[in-house]
Amino acid sequence: MNLRIGSLVWGVQDVPRAIRFWCEALRYTPLRPPSEDWAILVPVDGAGQQMAITLVSSDPQTHQRHHLDLYASDRAAEVERLLGLGASRVDWRYPDGADYVVLADPDGNKFCVVQK
Template identity: 70%
Template sequence: MALTAVSSEAENHQRHHLDLYASNQEAEIERLLSIGATRVEWRYPDDADFVVLSDPDGNTFCVIEK
């Protein structure tokens, strides 16, 4: 897991970004979706190794292939 400070305005965006690293990304995404996460529409680069999800409060986070 990694936490990164972001430069966006606190009023409009979250101030920290959570990255979760998973050895089985697909299984971890399915597990998170089953407990309340949702997929976020995102413009992914062609070589993206991450998927953006949102928790029930609307905080976004990434699940990254380890």
């Protein structure tokens, strides 16, 4: 098994505002220049978990807006292992060349398994 949390992915409706807030709150900084709909934040001192900020249109009261990205050296094997543990596949519209698979834990919480 070679699976680890790669990012906590945070869905927001205002990416620049979220970047300002979380960078100040956690002493984080953008890993690289953010786009209008995506940013990766990392601890200023280098110690701690990476956080991704992504633009969403959903309402936080009715939709899951946060999830884990789990990084895998062998995505296919990890997906099969997680399915065997009780995860389920999620019907998802993937972009061409997607490096991730969306699954749900036994309680229905979605997460991504990303090839790294």
